[in-house]
Amino acid sequence: MRKVVLVTGANSGIGLALCERLLTQDSQLQLCLACRNMHRAEAAQHALLTSHPEAEVAVLNLDVGNIHSVLRAAQDVKLRYNRLDYIYLNAGIMPNPQLDFKAFFKGLFSSNVINMFATAEGILTQKDNITSDGLQEVFATNLFGHFLLVRELEPLLCQPDKASQVIWTSSSNAHRSAFSLEDLQHQKGTEPYSSSKYASDLLSVALNRKHNQQGVYSSVICPGLVMTNLTYGILPSFFWTLIMPIMWLIRIFTNTFTLTPYNGAEALFWLFMQKPESLDPLVKYHSLTSGLGNNYTQPHKMDIDEDTSEALYEKLRDLEDKLRRKLAEEEHQNQ
Numbered sequence: 001m002r003k004v005v006l007v008t009g010a011n012s013g014i015g016l017a018l019c020e021r022l023l024t025q026d027s028q029l030q031l032c033l034a035c036r037n038m039h040r041a042e043a044a045q046h047a048l049l050t051s052h053p054e055a056e057v058a059v060l061n062l063d064v065g066n067i068h069s070v071l072r073a074a075q076d077v078k079l080r081y082n083r084l085d086y087i088y089l090n091a092g093i094m095p096n097p098q099l100d101f102k103a104f105f106k107g108l109f110s111s112n113v114i115n116m117f118a119t120a121e122g123i124l125t126q127k128d129n130i131t132s133d134g135l136q137e138v139f140a141t142n143l144f145g146h147f148l149l150v151r152e153l154e155p156l157l158c159q160p161d162k163a164s165q166v167i168w169t170s171s172s173n174a175h176r177s178a179f180s181l182e183d184l185q186h187q188k189g190t191e192p193y194s195s196s197k198y199a200s201d202l203l204s205v206a207l208n209r210k211h212n213q214q215g216v217y218s219s220v221i222c223p224g225l226v227m228t229n230l231t232y233g234i235l236p237s238f239f240w241t242l243i244m245p246i247m248w249l250i251r252i253f254t255n256t257f258t259l260t261p262y263n264g265a266e267a268l269f270w271l272f273m274q275k276p277e278s279l280d281p282l283v284k285y286h287s288l289t290s291g292l293g294n295n296y297t298q299p300h301k302m303d304i305d306e307d308t309s310e311a312l313y314e315k316l317r318d319l320e321d322k323l324r325r326k327l328a329e330e331e332h333q334n335q
């Protein structure tokens with residue numbers, strides 16, 4: 001039977017590289033590119049079909065940061081497919097990133113330098129926006145929209161005869177210290193990206209507890225530091241051009257500098273080939289590239305408390321109910 005794979009944020013960077021790798025591995029896939037910008041989605045579809053003319057590649061309009069769009073897209077998926085084997089929750093944003101140069105240079109001469117290059121801990125902040133649904137944009141995009149999508153697609157994921165995989169593109173920038181159950185959307189802090197990624201790690205653990213018995217397995221990965229639109233947004237482009245040779249030099253000694261989207265997609269691709277029952281729900285799978293350029297995947301235990309993951313799940317369910325009620329009232333008023 002042909003596998004059905006849906007990838008969010010598939011039109012660029014790691015998502016697009018993953019699609020290319022999946023089709024190279026299995027040209028019989030039914031691949032669905034879920035993107036907010038149809039122009040870019042069609043360009044990605046065209047590129048994939050040029051290298052894999054026999055493949056089935058569809059596009060789906062999905063803005064994960066917009067509740068209406070998520071509900072509409074999920075409805076569309078249910079009409080098109082009768083099951084889902086893999087759902088890659090990859091779309092993500094880091095708006096208005098600010099690099100703290102003082103902390104960066106201090107870190108360069110500290111014993112924490114390797115950790116700093118691998119996780120950007122303590123050197124990166126963002127300024128968040130509010131969505132039309134009234135949510136914090138990073139939370140809505142990186143976490144909540146994906147949560148709602150999984151909830152809506154449960155009937156396709158929970159199939160009696162075959163296990164399915166939910167795979168989150170998380171980050172080693174996910175820090176427990178940036179996350180708080182009392183400020184789920186990270187309205188008060190300056191590290192919404194880190195908070196949203198830590199929340200996706202927690203949510204993955206909760207999804208496993210809820211759905212393993214129904215054959216749904218959730219995992220999280222970190223792609224390492226990859227040069228994509230997301231990272232290019234952190235510093236001015238001339239700066240990146242200047243430091244690129246240094247980045248490739250650092251790559252020789254730092255396996256977390258995967259740098260290319262192809263390398264960054266390694267753990268996502270590796271998970272595609274694993275038996276989901278054999279995966280550890282409490283580890284994050286890291287894409288790594290050796291000094292000689294060889295890619296591999298390594299599991300790292302996550303800093304997760306299972307009660308917090310349950311509490312997060314319940315809070316997201318409450319928020320979902322609240323937003324659904326609001327939508328129903330708005331529809332009622334418009335009639």
Ligand SMILES: NC(=O)C1=CN([C@@H]2O[C@H](COP(=O)(O)OP(=O)(O)OC[C@H]3O[C@@H](n4cnc5c(N)ncnc54)[C@H](OP(=O)(O)O)[C@@H]3O)[C@@H](O)[C@H]2O)C=CC1
Pocket residue numbers: 008009010011012013014015034035036037040062063064065066090091092093141169170171172222223224225226227228229230231
């Ligand atoms: N690059 C890196 O070093 C790292 C990246 N990651 C994660 O990897 C994932 C992919 O990012 P990356 O490839 O680096 O960056 P890109 O910016 O290249 O890709 C992000 C993708 O997400 C899409 N996207 C953003 N917002 C939405 C939305 N509201 N609805 C639908 N799609 C959306 C983008 O679409 P559009 O083109 O329309 O903007 C784009 O296709 C992200 O989750 C990121 O956090 C994690 C660790 C490191």
Ligand SMILES: CC(C)CCC[C@@H](C)[C@H]1CC[C@H]2C3=C(CC[C@]12C)[C@@]1(C)CCC(=O)[C@@H](C)[C@@H]1CC3
Pocket residue numbers: 099116117118119120123124170171172173222224225231234235243246247250
């Ligand atoms: C001279 C240098 C090589 C200067 C580079 C400094 C910084 C711009 C990078 C150092 C660590 C990087 C990093 C990320 C972004 C760019 C840096 C801060 C990420 C936060 C990108 C997104 C992620 O999810 C993380 C895994 C990355 C961690 C490391």
